[in-house]
């Protein structure tokens with residue numbers, strides 16, 4: 167299992183990347199900041215950066231606006 | 233028609249003045265126009281006004297406070313419409329620096345409504361010599377107020393009988409009448425409403441801008457709260473302003489180099505990151521439609537649900553294909569975000585203007601969600617048609633769509649039938665019936681007259697006329713304080729329930745939009761966290777309206793370096809930009825905390841203003857249950873997994889042993905209690921009593937403990 171935003175438990179899968187995780191979560195908003203185990207992930211690394219099992223993932227959506 | 237011949241036939245009152253230069257963002261005086269008795273006066277802008285109220289919404293509130301009485305109603309002659317841009321309004325170096333802010337006593341809420349709009353009126357008003365205009369009184373025939381900064385005259389003219397009623401024709405007519413050549417057109421702007429404003433409580437104002445590329449007029453709306461209704465009640469057909477040509481230094485900033493450098497940096501950011509972020513330059517705010525659907529936040533069928541399979545039919549890609557691309561669609565000079573898109577060459581398909589080829593301004597996210605998904609209408613042609621007619625009739629698209637969603641649910645629930653609607657079958661998705669209602673509102677006839685009362689008025693009407701269950705109407709009627717909700721589903725975000733409920737003007741998203749921070753990011757886990765956000769963000773967002781700024785450049789394009797900042801949701805490097813611009817324009821060196829302090833003074837003043845008018849207390853911050861949780865069994869069952877889990881986790885209940893009714897009831901008790909606890913926390917953070925009244929020490933610390941302000945709160949302490 168991995169923990170998303172200190173709340174949601176998501177089942178881990180073999181080969182899980184940041185991009186795949188965002189897709190599973192339906193996090194489609196473009197202005198997000200992703201960190202895996204405290205480390206920021208650049209947008210161009212989403213497709214390649216692996217998310218290990220038990221990871222603490224934060225996905226901060228920036229819109230405080232509307 | 234020449235000015236001389238107009239003068240002989242139609243000028244009711246005239247005032248001449250010397251157009252003084254703007255100094256550091258201020259013209260130094262405000263204009264008072266009484267269309268009832270013809271008095272036109274100049275008032276000085278005092279240092280106290282600049283220090284405490286800054287400009288824009290702050291000036292509006294100060295002038296309005298001094299113009300009305302404790303018992304003033306929206307349609308009393310002493311009610312005023314006040315319009316001001318603010319000290320940074322008219323800046324051309326930084327994106328989004330040309331907003332106008334309007335305030336009046338609202339026909340929907342009976343308290344102060346403030347609403348902002350793009351278009352050129354506010355900045356041109358300042359360059360014509362005035363930091364604000366306040367109009368009071370009621371004319372006995374239709375009039376046009378003309379503020380001419382090229383001749384130094386203000387006139388109240390009788391509107392000829394052949395002046396059109398609806399904005400898309402009236403605006404053009406005004407331009408032809410008051411701006412003879414291309415240069416005059418560029419620096420002329422009007423404010424108009426329309427026939428729908430005459431017959432409904434939800435009238436909006438259209439602020440014009442002359443689009444040089446299209447060589448035609450565009451309109452941006454100050455939509456909320458029925459200000460157009462007040463304009464037409466005063467029998468003002470239009471306000472027209474003309475200024476001398478606008479230049480890069482017309483706002484006479486204290487340090488032009490400083491704001492130019494800050495602006496250049498921001499323009500670079502927009503050019504580099506907008507194409508890979510929200511693509512505002514090609515889609516405007518319509519990109520939000522699919523996003524909100526993805527997160528279950530898009531209002532569908534009167535806010536019952538947050539998503540719908542047909543949303544792709546009205547999403548941003550659809551609008552990107554329809555919007556004319558490649559034009560600088562900013563609503564003031566220098567806005568590189570340029571999100572104010574339009575559909576050109578649209579042929580009107582229904583109603584009194586059928587067959588005309590027009591420009592439709594928008595639609596923006598709020599309109600698409602309000603008149604589209606919320607009413608079950610997933611046809612972009614119908615959304616465009618409604619958008620066009622709402623604007624030209626002078627009807628707020630948000631109030632219209634939210635009110636129509638309420639009507640459609642009432643129809644499907646049996647509260648209404650064809651006998652009561654005059655034969656209209658108003659179930660969700662009934663596009664023809666929706667348009668028929670809109671045209672009736674434009675003419676003030678049949679069932680459209682009832683819908684024009686707004687949701688609060690309709691609730692009262694249905695109870696009185698049809699003996700409907702008042703509690704059901706209260707639960708499903710998406711209004712608070714009398715204002716219709718703007719378009720976000722808040723059931724799963726307690727913070728945003730407060731973001732709508734704990735507002736001064738009513739449930740509009742421009743005070744706080746906390747859904748992602750709260751619901752998705754989990755950044756506000758405690759009541760204290762939520763209260764802090766419901767302090768900071770409403771103050772911060774109020775500040776934009778004091779200065780003439782648009783909020784979108786603050787958070788719709790963001791440099792990646794923001795990810796490393798301590799509080800990314802506040803977008804600190806953009807906050808610093810505003811510190812630079814404000815200091816650079818006014819010469820008053822400020823910090824980011826100063827911006828919040830400025831706004832807090834005005835915000836609390838507005839709260840006291842509401843109390844003075846007989847509202848503004850805890851009971852007036854109540855919200856409908858539809859914004860808190862599921863009202864109907866169908867709604868509960870549609871998200872049963874989510875709700876059942878909450879019953880288990882939060883309340884230690886066993887949902888499998890309970891009926892749907894029992895589960896709904898348990899959830900309701902819990903959620904309503906949470907909202908009350910949130911109110912307690914927010915009031916405490918804001919320095920208010922448990923009844924929502926700013927304390928004396930709060931007023932003192934903000935420097936707004938004027939005797940008349942203190943006298944209002946003392947009655948409640």
Ligand code: SF4
Nearest residue numbers: 328562563567571782
């Ligand atoms: S960001 Fe959009 S709404 Fe704001 S000023 Fe620019 S064009 Fe107008």
